[in-house]
Amino acid sequence: MPPKRAGASAKRTDEPAAPVRADALTPTVDLARQIYDQLRRGEIPRMRLPLRTKQNLAFQSRDGVWRLGKAMGTRSARKLDGALMLLRTFCVVDFINEMAADQKTSTLRELYYISEGWDDAKFHSEDESNLLIEDLEVMCERLREDFRLHPEENGASVIGDLTLKEKNRKGLVKRFNCRDDVGDGGYALPFNVEKEKIEFVGTNAKFVIAIECGGMVDRLAENGFDEKHDALLVHLKGQPARSTRRFLRRISDELKLPVVVFTDGDPWSFRIFASVAYGAIKTAHLSSYLATPAAEFLGVTASDIENYDLPSDKLSEQDVRALQTELTDPRFATAEWRAEIELMLRNGKKAEQQSLAKYGLNYVTDRYLPEKLASMGIG
Amino acid sequence: MPPRPTIAQQLAAKQREISVAEFFERNRQILGFDNLQRALLTTVKEAVDNGLDAAEEASILPELTVEIEKRKDDRFRVAVSDNGPGILRREIPNVFGKLLYGSRFYSHRQARGQQGIGISAAVLYANLTTARPTRITSKVEEEDTAHVLDIFLDTQRNQPRVDSEDVVLWDRPHGTRVEIELKARYLRGRQSPFEYLRGTAIVNPHARIVLVEPDGTRVTFERATTDLPPPAKETLPHPYGLELGELGSLLKASRRPTLGEFLAKDLQGVSARAAKELLERTGLAAGAKPASVQGEAQERLLTALHEAPLVSPSSDCLSPIGALLIKRGLRNVLGELRPEFFAPPVSRPPKVRGGFPFMVEVGLVYGGGLPSDQPVQILRFANRVPLLFQQGACAITNAIASVDWRRYGLDQKGGTGIPSGPALLLVHVASTKVPFTSEAKEAIAEDPEIDKELTLALQAAARHLRTHLSRKGRREFASDKFAIIQRILPKLAERASRMVAKPVPDLTPVITRIMDVVNVETRVNPGPDGIRVPVEITNFTPRPRVLELFAEVPPELLAAARFDPAPDGTEPALGRAWWTLPKLLPNARTTLTASFPPKSEVEANDFDWYVAGIDEAHLLGADPLPGDWEVRLPRTIVEAAEVAAQESATSGATEEEVDYDAAEASGGVREED
Incomplete structure (x- = not known):
């Protein structure tokens, strides 16, 4: 179920106020008909959706990513939650059509507040509204941008020798280099990083290093790591936004650059890597589009903590639970990951990226990264 | 005809004396004066108990004012005024200035103060700590003026000493005011005068009590009823409870000419024949x-x-509070906490231990503003007097701790100990002789008979709680369903139909499938002409139903009720009535109405509804008819019940599907969490 958008979107010329594609919401009309027929037959209204759970992740060997499997769940009006979600689906459809008529777009957060006016159907949390939009993506095989909805926060920042063209909000095309033409903050990714918005012109970088924390991005930039090693620095900002993951995927596909992921050494960072490389559970319906199967984990690994004798913290109870959960996660069901997780559990230690500063500010760029990259055959 | 003696005179006629003043001076801790905080509380308690007893004995609705005023440092002045009958001038010094002087010394009836040591001990304590006399103002109805006496207690001779005396005008027909200056400490919280008076107000809903605290805060416990509790009768001592000394005193004091007459007339329970056999x-x-x-x-x-x-x-001779007044008292005092449930209070039938009758009463309140993460609050009472100290040593506490409250819906580690949860337990032990652990009368001693009754009463209250909690669970489940069928489903149908440009279909079949219950809903509508209680029975199941409906209410309520339609049968003594309902089609409703005279005390909680003809899983607001009712059901109902039983036996076979939203909420691992 690859989103239809990827191929079709290039034809759009009237950004930013593109209308909803004529057929984007067609499946919701089918849903309305289905529910109407159920009501006529005296059946409790319900719909079926693929389960977006850890247990229902299936590996797609063709794409090398984890996508939704075949297990289906039922959303039924027998339960209050189900009845509300069904009603909200139609409320959201109405709202999207209204936006299309007015040539407007809205953020997910705005949608959440718009629902204040929906009486019983209003969302109780932003989680609920986000989940429903993802459901709509699955149902219609579309991206939320096709429904004129986008996240509030933009993607992260990029620093390095990459030249690209971006069509800005006034419709003007700007061309610049992400090292020479931007400030110290780097190039900030917009929420839309598709071809119609961003076009890659060229690069001299030999690989991409995706980094969890801003402090580490700054350290590498200050030490001139990008220039010395021909690297493109991408700040993940913790759990990366969709646009960041899509950007990494495009770099990997179109510029054929290797991608390495450099995070803290703790269970949560493992999940950051998994969502970059394998696909996230919540957006598993979009994995073929968002995940970068070629991405590799650089560190900090459990063995790094030992080998480099890094200052560490004891694993908390939550950390231990998270690691144990990961042992049941199909995305981590490889010998390498299993060994890594079990080693961390055994040692009971975690460490931050910046703990490398124990050996001085240049250690990470002069020793650690070159050694790790060499062992991975990069750089 | 000679004038009838006034109540004060009658009381005075019974006064006797015992001389133990000096002994108690050396042992003042057993009287409750061993620390400053407790001394204050004991003083308030003794004065309040006396005031309540005095008013009640004279059939007057008690009205008490307790003023606590800080003098300097640790000196306080406690003033307690009551509206009792007043005390005759000649008795005042003895009542307040002489230990063990009282009207109840040999009486066998339930009263707050049993030994009569109380108030004079407070006077004595004041003497000892501040060297100030206690001022008594008292007025009896037949005199125009009140007597004011300043009294000391001579501990050598157990004799009162009147320091000064005056006659004043007092703007009330009768009453007594005691002003005591003592060394004390005023604290709020547990074991405070406030707590004591709150407890007193709960179990004495006929009393109005005002507390003025040292900082000027004025707390009023309004009365919740104007009915006085029936006076406890004074009875003769029963031989089973007699001890040698007491028998000797009775024999010595008896005015009967012969032993035979003494046995038959001065003791309880001895028939003429029994007396004869005893003598033989x-x-x-x-x-x-x-x-x-x-x-x-x-x-x-x-x-x-x-x-x-x-x-x-x-x-x-016992004076229980009674179920009705326990409920009123708790409601009156705890009302602002808005508890969700007042269990029907449990009043056990009187039992006897030794020669003394006793009975146990239990009230339970749940939810609302009561803290849910703390041990339950325990209010202990003996003869309507709150017990504030020695909770751990009390038989009431031990009985509570030995009930397995987990079975009834409260948290309790390992099934023993004080349970925790948003609950309050009121336990009252009434007896002509409460076995206290000490003279300070702060805790009830262990006794197998009392223990048994306590346990039974607590379990009965706990069962009410369990029923409430399970009904609440079902109601919450049901309120979701009602939200679906009443608010969500119509909107969903409207939007889906609009999208396919068709009219909204009839939702009845879907509604009955979603609900799949017969709902019994009781409302209480008070009005000027009386209280109407409409009961709606709605068939929210997909098939027609033939049902028999049974009501169980307190018998006195049933007697006062008029039903429309009239029941097909009643059993007044058990408070039961029943109806064969008209056949109910899916989504159809029938209503029956009970009417009560104005001001009746009726709550929806008073009605227990039972239904025959459908099984428990398909009932809401009612339970299946209990097996022990032994009623003969009409054939149609029996058949309906059989069909319903088959239906639910096969209904489990419907396809088991994964609930998408539940799986999403629980199974989905979020990367960011």
Whole structure:
């Protein structure tokens, strides 16, 4: 179920106020008909959706990513939650059509507040509204941008020798280099990083290093790591936004650059890597589009903590639970990951990226990264 | 005709004296004066108990004001005024200035103060700590002026000493005011005068109590009823409870000419025949003067009395609070916490231990503003007096701790100990002789008979809680369903139909499938012409239903109720009535209405509804008819019940599907969490 958008979107010329594609919401009309027929037959209204759970992740060997499997769940009006979600689906459809008529777009957060006016159907949390939009993506095989909805926060920042063209909000095309033409903050990714918005012109970088924390991005930039090693620095900002993951995927596909992921050494960072490389559970319906199967984990690994004798913290109870959960996660069901997780559990230690500063500010760029990259055959 | 003696005179006629003042001066801790905080509370308590007893004995609705004023440092002045009958001038010094002087010393009836040590001990404590006299103002109805006396207590001779005396005008018909200056400490919280008076107000809903705290805060516990509790009757001592000394005193004081008459008329439960047999067994002469029976003969008589088959002690000398007043009292005082549930109070039938009748009452309140993460609050009472100290040593506490409250819906580690949860337990033990652990009367001693009754009463209250919690669970489940069918489904149908440009279909079949219950809903609508209680029975199941409906209400409520339609049968003594309902089609409703006279105390909680013809899983607001009702059901109902049973036996076979939203909420691992 690859989103239809990827191929079709290039034809759009009237950004930013593109209308909803004529057929984007067609499946919701089918849903309305289905529910109407159920009501006529005296059946409790319900719909079926693929389960977006850890247990229902299936590996797609063709794409090398984890996508939704075949297990289906039922959303039924027998339960209050189900009845509300069904009603909200139609409320959201109405709202999207209204936006299309007015040539407007809205953020997910705005949608959440718009629902204040929906009486019983209003969302109780932003989680609920986000989940429903993802459901709509699955149902219609579309991206939320096709429904004129986008996240509030933009993607992260990029620093390095990459030249690209971006069509800005006034419709003007700007061309610049992400090292020479931007400030110290780097190039900030917009929420839309598709071809119609961003076009890659060229690069001299030999690989991409995706980094969890801003402090580490700054350290590498200050030490001139990008220039010395021909690297493109991408700040993940913790759990990366969709646009960041899509950007990494495009770099990997179109510029054929290797991608390495450099995070803290703790269970949560493992999940950051998994969502970059394998696909996230919540957006598993979009994995073929968002995940970068070629991405590799650089560190900090459990063995790094030992080998480099890094200052560490004891694993908390939550950390231990998270690691144990990961042992049941199909995305981590490889010998390498299993060994890594079990080693961390055994040692009971975690460490931050910046703990490398124990050996001085240049250690990470002069020793650690070159050694790790060499062992991975990069750089 | 001579004038009828006033109540004060009648009380005065019974006063007797015992001289133990000096002993108590050295042992003031057993009277409750061992620390400054407790001294204050004991003083308030003794004065308030006296005030309440005095008013009640005179059939006056008690009205008490307790003022606590800080003098300097640790000196406080406690002033308690009551609206009792007042005390005759000549009795005032003895009542307040002499230990163990009281009207109840030999009486066998339930009263707050049993030994009469209380108030004079407070006077004594004031003497000792501040060297200030206690001021008594008292007015009896038949005099125009009040007497004001300043009194000291002579501890050497257990004699009152009047320091000064005056006559004043007092703007009330009768009453007594005690002003005591003592060394004390005023604290709020547990074991404070506030807590004591709150407890007192709960179990004495006929009293109005005002507390003025040292900082000027004025708390009023308004009365919740104007009905006085029926006066506890004074009864003769029952031989089973007699001890040698007491028998001796009774014999000595008896005005009966002969021992035979003494046995039959000065003791309880001894019939003429039993008296004759007793005399034969002991070899004592029927004609002997009672006072002449002494020494070894007295012992023989006591043994024979203890062994004789006698009529059990009567219990009409007990003054229970009663279920209704426990409820009113709790509601009155705890109302602002808005508890969600007041369990029907449990009033156990009187039982006897030794020669003394006793009974146990339990009230339980749940939810609302009561803290849910703390041990339950326990309000202990003995003869309507709150017990604030020694909670851990009390038989009431131990009985609570030995009930497995987990079975009834409260948290309790390992099934023993004080449970925790948003609950309050009121436990009252009434008896002509409450076995206290000490003279300070702060905790009830262990006793197998009392223990048994406590446990039974607590379990009965706990069962009410369990029923409430399970009904609440079902109601919450049901409120989701009602939200779906009443609010969500119509909107969903409307939007889906609009999208396919068709009219909204009839939702009845879907509604009955979603609900799949017969709902019994009771409302209470008070009005000027009376209280109407409409009961709606709605068939929210997909098939027609033939049902029999049963009501169980307190019998006195059933007697006052008029039903429309009239029941097909009733059993007034058990408070039961029943109806064969008209056949109910899916989504159809029938209503029956009970009407009560204005001001009746009716709550939806008073009605328990039972339904025959459908199983438990398909009932809401009612339970299946219990097996022990032994009613003969109409054939149609029996058949309907059989069909319903088959139906639910097969309904489990419907396809098991994964609930998408539940899986999403629980199974989905979020990367960011």
